[in-house]
Amino acid sequence: MSYPVAAKQLLRATLLDAAHELLDERAWAKIPMGEVARRAGVSRQTLYNEFGGRREFAEAFILREAEGLMAGAELQIANHRGNPRAAITGALRSFLDAAADNRLLQAMVRDDGDDGLLALVTTRDAVLTFATERLGLVLERTWPGLDPRDARTVTETAVRLAISHATLPTGTPAATAKALSGVIGPYLDELVAGLHGASSQAA
Amino acid sequence: MSYPVAAKQLLRATLLDAAHELLDERAWAKIPMGEVARRAGVSRQTLYNEFGGRREFAEAFILREAEGLMAGAELQIANHRGNPRAAITGALRSFLDAAADNRLLQAMVRDDGDDGLLALVTTRDAVLTFATERLGLVLERTWPGLDPRDARTVTETAVRLAISHATLPTGTPAATAKALSGVIGPYLDELVAGLHGASSQAA
DNA sequence: CGCTTGACAACTTCGCCAAAGTTGTCCACT
C-alpha cells in the first residue's frame, strides 16, 4: 500500500478513535469538532478536509463501529458451521461483549433522543432491518438450503434479543448468550435438521 | 356491593378513562390535572380528593393498565395448559393486540424520556423484572415440576421480545405472536416434555 | 503538498428574566 493511502487511513482511524474516547465522557451532541481534532493531535481544518463535516464524520464513525460489531458476530457463525447452537452462542456473546463497552451502543441507548448520534442511525427500525438482513444472509450461506424466511425469523429474534440485552443487561454477556442460545437453539436445530431434501416444515 | 363503594370505583374508573383518552393526543407531561377532571365531568378538587395528587394518579393509572395487560396474557396461558405452544402464542398475541392501542405502552415508547409516565414505571428494569417474575409464577403453576429457573428464562425472553415488538412492530400482532412462538416453542416443548420424573436437563 | 493558524459570517446553544400556566391546598357553599 502506498504511503499516502496508508497515511490517510491512519489519519482517519486516529480521528475516529479520538471520537471513540470522547464519547465515553459526553454525548455526541456535546462534543465539538475542534475537540475531536485536538484529541487526535491534528487541526480542526484537517478533520474537515478529511471528512467533510460533522454529519459525515458521525456517519463514518457509526459505519466503523457497526462494521466491527457485525463482523465479530458473523465470524462466530462462520466458525461454527457444524454446530448451530455454538454459532448462536458465539455470535450473541461476541456482540454482547463488544456492546458492553461500545460507544455506539451506549450512545444509542443513553444518549439524547434529541439529536445525538442516534439520529443518524436513521431510527431503530433501519438498524433492526439492516442487522436482520445481513445476518440472515450469513445464515443462508452457512447452511445452504435454509429457507430465507426461517433464517430471517431467527436472526430478527436474535437481533431483538441482543439489542434488548445490550440496553438492559440481566447477567454477564457469556451467561446471557448461553441462556439465549438455549432458548433459540432448539428451533435452529429443528431448521437445520430438516435440511435433508424436504423443504422446511414446522408443524 | 354497597352504593358508596360502587360509586367510588365508578368515579376512579371514569377519571382513569379520561386520562386514557387524553393520552391519545398528548404526552402525560402535557396533560394538566384540571383537564383530566373536566373530561371526566368532575371538579379538579374531586380528583385530588380521590387520588391525592398527580403522581399518585399516574401510579394508579399505570397499575390499572398493567393489570389489564398481564391478566390478558395470563388468561391465555391458563387456557392452554395442554399446549405450551398455543399458550405462548395466545399470551403474546393478547399482549401485542392490547399494546397496539394501549396508552401505557405508547407512553413508555414515545413519550419524553424527561419526566412523562415512563419515569413512574421506575425504569424499564423494574418492568422487566416484574413481568418476568409474574409470568414465571404462572408458568410454574401451569406446569408443576418446571424448574423455576427455566421458567424465568422463558418468560424473560418472551417479555423482552414482546416489549421489543410492541415498541417496534414488524408485522401484525397475530403474525408476530405465531412467529415468536415458533421460535420459543421448541424450547418450551423440550422443558415440558422433560417433566416426567427427571429434573430439567438441557444438554 | 499537506497541515496549521487566524479570521469570519451564519447559526445554535446557554443563561437569565418576566409572563403564563399548574399544582396542591383552603374554605365557604350547595
Next chain:
DNA sequence: AGTGGACAACTTTGGCGAAGTTGTCAAGCG
C-alpha cells in the same frame, strides 16, 4: 360528597443578548 373560587409555591414558555460552534476562507510553514 362534590363544587367553585382563591391563592402561594412552583414549573414551563418565550424572548433576548452573550458565548460557543460550524463550515469555509486564505495566508503561512516545514
